[in-house]
Amino acid sequence: MNLFRKKSIQDLIQEAGQKDVVLKKDLGAFDLSMLGIGAIIGTGIFVLTGVAAAEHAGPALILSFILSGFACAFAALCYAEFASTVPVSGSAYTYSYATFGELIAWILGWDLILEYGFASSAVASGWSGYLQGLLAGFGIHFPKAITSAYDPANGTYIDVPAILIIVIITLLLTQGVKKSARFNTIMVIIKLAIVLLFIGVGAWYVKPSNWTPFMPFGFSGVTAGAATVFFAYIGFDAVSTAAEEVKNPQKNMPIGIIVSLLVCTVLYIAVSAILTGIVPYQELGVKNPVAFALNYIHQDWVAGFISLGAIAGITTVLLVLLYGQSRLFYAISRDGLLPKVFSKVDKNKQTPMTNSWIICLLVSIFAGLVPLNKLAELTNIGTLFAFMTVSVGILYLRKNKQAPKTGFRVPFVPYIPILAFVFCGYLIVQLPKTTWISFGVWLVIGLFVYFGYGRKHSTLNKTVDPLKKVS
Template sequence: MNKSLFRRKNVDDLLNANNDVQLSKTLGPFALILLGVGAIIGTGIFILPGTVAAEHSGPAIIFSFVIAAIVCALAGMCYSEFASAVPVTGSAYTYSYIVFGEVIAWLVGWALLLEYGLAAAAVATGWSAYLSSLLAGFNIHIPLAFSGPFNPAENTYINLPAIFIVVLTSFLLTLGSKESTRFNTIMVFIKVVVILLFIIVGIFYVEPDNWQPFMPFGMSGVLSGAALVFFAYLGFDAVSSAAEEVKNPQRNMPIGIIGSLFICTVLYVAVSLVLTGLVSYTNLNVSDPVSYAIQLAGQEWIAGIISLGAIVGMMTVILVMCYGGTRLLFALGRDGLLPKVMREIHPKYKTPVKNTWIFAALISLCAGLLPIDKLTELVNMGTLIAFTMVSIGILWLRKNKEISEGGFKVPLFPFIPIVSFVLCIFLILQLSVQTWIACGIWFVIGLLLYFGYGKKHSLMNK
């Protein structure tokens, strides 16, 4: 095997290079936590709990959320150590470049692009459905032809609301990290207030009998539920994409990653308990379980507010997923693996404006034409591949003498990184054969692009 395929980056060179194309340091710990909460809380709290409780976990969905959170927290600690040691944009892609070499880093980056792009498109599709439902309540109807994926049999041709929200969030991203995180802060505050409103009001209408049987599908149902609600935590890794734009990353990156995971897990468990207490899990297989449950409790006005909160909540997910994707494209372009246009920084806004709009165009195409189930099939695979590489990569990072002794360190080393790696592999094995085949095709395309362009233009050639 050609050794140039596994050429690795020197940490000092990585930290000191590219001074002419670096991003501005504007983010503190609070902004990072809000970035994580903005990415995580969306589809996972407003849609997933109903389906998973009805078909897999029952009221024991709270255990599914906790198991998925533990897997994410273990991987999150590994991410935190990498982000603290190597505060450079690119997330798992950059970390893999240091410990595994170029071709592995490229494949991890390629998997992450799949995660960020398809997750943003899937959430945009869900956002469109919630918006149509909310507008229908005011007797405003979007024409059927323009409100769904391309499906002439159903008389739908393009999902214009989904395209609109992708374009809007991409425009916000071009204005700069400070401006987009300010918008994210406002939106996160609104959706957390809405979630707390549901919990506080809903708890008075809980019927404990609805929690019986608590684990109707057994432990296997809880575990399969965990593999599904894992989707609800996607996005916390996008926080590590912000490493280069963080003030004091050694301290603030771990706070942002672990803090956002903890807050979201508490909210997920609380919502799931109230939700399954309000309505029997057998009746929760609906597209809007949270607002549906509170409607059954006779609180119509709360249901309307929740629908509005869902729309706001999904906007922040799209924003952070697009943010992670554009920063990854920036890192790939800066390393020469993608064309130079990907690394160009706007002189006024100090953001990669061109790659933001290229990424937005691709996401819009998926969101406007493809159904949501097709979009979500591959997202978990891309994420878990990145998680496995980051988890096992810590073992090599600790051996690297170039890394400073300060910063966050994963506790109980090497136990936690190894357990994280094994759990991620376990969840990958739960995914369907069709997902494996589709992912294989995606990686073949990535390898063709790498050998056709990236390997020849890589800065490592110099």
């Protein structure tokens, strides 16, 4: 049985429309841009900026964001072409099925399950922390036992607020993609207003002397900071998981991916410049650096709004991650590599209802019981691995002339895909050894699942003679 059997682009598109109940096409370019911004601006800008400045880059955090932004921009162009060419759910998993074959596609799918699943759990934990901090300002406190993950030494056993927000977001997602998109848009507008408020107020308190020395940890600190803040860009690839629910995907998918990334990159650079201009970088190693900076300049009333904006921001990140996870499971299940329960679509809502609630259960377990730092460790490596594979996939598409002439096309091929691969490869080798070991263990588990279940149940077994090689 050929482990690298492929599905042509035409077959992937045709199969997407053959089910009795298909996903509803309800999204336009604006909806996709809001989904992208909703996924990108959140934990990264409200949490990681301070730690990256204090421990890695100092005021040169601006360069860290630019470096990560370039890596994402090159990768985003590659995603945009694939999303335009293969308007099917599944993101990098589906693209790999058309280019590299089933085994590589499964590895990418298993990798993305790790990325979306652990990232969702980590974001839910972060949301819980911000909510508790906001309520504490009003004198409202949860019993300590239900405020954080399992840690009997500190008196905590389960993070109930994290589980609660996962259930609420899942309930919203099962009501249909258009309602979810409307809610996301409202929350995105709120958090963009909050970010712009910080920029507008903070710009008047910048002291250029705080930018000296500009690069206290050297260029190695800039690259380490870039690898850290890369988490802030995770999410734009989730836009590509919406492909089957988009009107005119050849036009709207590239717009949504590129616009969302451009908007967020500009805001990240502005926020990092103002943040390190207001507060000496040595003092930014806190969990809420943006609110801390405003307290530092005695603008406490704005700091309160920042906490509210952070909650709104993290909520939209969680929504898009859970949405992307459900569509990923849907695509893999439709190909037979996971049980069919994940690809059942509700006739009334036209969403994968059962799939969403199973994911809710799994993510809730991790978010409720596993500490935040453990959840976040593997997210970056999974994303960078996917970006690198998609970049190489564009080279394969062009060499084999599989892609149609219509739709978005990456400019300056092969240079842009090669730059995407090199930038992401440089960032991935900056990650610690323990992350690589954990990632390797996860992939080995995935291979056991594929050879134990997926290979046998693959839909390609029903369409080809297993004794013959297929391409």
